[in-house]
Amino acid sequence: MSEIVYLNGCLMPRSQASISVLDYGFLYGYGLFETMRAYGGQVFRLDSHLNRLVRSAEVLGLSIGVTDLKDAVMATLQANQLSDARIRITVSIGEGSMVPDPSTCNKPTVLIIAGHYQPYPEQIYQKGFRAVVSSIRRNSQSPLSRLKSANYLENMLAKQEARAAGVDEALCLNEKGLLAESSMSNIFLVNDGILRTPTEDSGILPGITREVVLELASQLGINTFEQDIRLDELSQTQEAFLTNSLIEIMPLTEIDGKPVGSGRSGPVTQRLMADYRKLVLASRPNER
Numbered sequence: 001m002s003e004i005v006y007l008n009g010c011l012m013p014r015s016q017a018s019i020s021v022l023d024y025g026f027l028y029g030y031g032l033f034e035t036m037r038a039y040g041g042q043v044f045r046l047d048s049h050l051n052r053l054v055r056s057a058e059v060l061g062l063s064i065g066v067t068d069l070k071d072a073v074m075a076t077l078q079a080n081q082l083s084d085a086r087i088r089i090t091v092s093i094g095e096g097s098m099v100p101d102p103s104t105c106n107k108p109t110v111l112i113i114a115g116h117y118q119p120y121p122e123q124i125y126q127k128g129f130r131a132v133v134s135s136i137r138r139n140s141q142s143p144l145s146r147l148k149s150a151n152y153l154e155n156m157l158a159k160q161e162a163r164a165a166g167v168d169e170a171l172c173l174n175e176k177g178l179l180a181e182s183s184m185s186n187i188f189l190v191n192d193g194i195l196r197t198p199t200e201d202s203g204i205l206p207g208i209t210r211e212v213v214l215e216l217a218s219q220l221g222i223n224t225f226e227q228d229i230r231l232d233e234l235s236q237t238q239e240a241f242l243t244n245s246l247i248e249i250m251p252l253t254e255i256d257g258k259p260v261g262s263g264r265s266g267p268v269t270q271r272l273m274a275d276y277r278k279l280v281l282a283s284r285p286n287e288r
Helices: 024-028 046-059 066-079 122-127 153-164 208-219 231-236 267-283
Strands: 004-007 010-013 031-039 085-092 109-116 129-138 169-174 179-182 186-191 194-197 224-226 239-244 248-255
Touching (some): 004 066, 010 066, 024 085, 031 267, 046 066, 046 208, 066 085, 122 248, 129 179, 153 169, 179 186, 179 231, 186 208, 186 231, 194 208, 208 224, 208 239, 208 248, 208 267, 239 267
Parallel strands (some): 129 169, 129 248, 194 224
Antiparallel strands (some): 031 085, 085 109, 239 248
């Protein structure tokens, strides 16, 4: 955890940082966040994360600057002397009146925290994650479905279902019964060498790592389709994997107690994992 945090333009000890009790991020979840991973002091796809944050902020009526945030992220990493790290930016609409009224919020709250990140050991990637299908449904019609909103309760409830079942993740369907994403990651399926993932209209957060995987698949000549995926197709898939900025690409080898394909990471998944890690290594300053 950060000993030094960035709050509203200043670096300060975490013990001295404070946010108003009338902050609408705390009271109503009126805010956004981004979680990123740094390798060798370099934040992977930082611009993509910040651009997504700025676009989402515009939807909520917030005005924030990419350049200032970029400088603040790097300053937070350096202040904590971090190299391999996880970073979280949280932006709320700020302090407002006791009666819910966003027009009374005059200045956004911006908080950046960072801490050392210890990735999962290699044997976890070899074994893969196990998942259950959650009772929580994504609303594909909600404007929040495409935002990394500070109102993260549905995700947390789905994650609790996974923990209660003794597995790693929970897969969420949307209100139409179509596959959307997992509680904290996007999902891909593979059949006969063809890669498939739910569309953005399915009620998913368009993940940055999801975007990278789509780019890599195109470069590798892997046919890829963003399309509606039915629940019964999960039992027929030969491979599956999950993606987010911290876990990168994680094989999904069991769903609801049944193996996915062979129950092991498949060849397409392994190929994408290897190329993703090559891309990460190429981004490290000391690897150039």
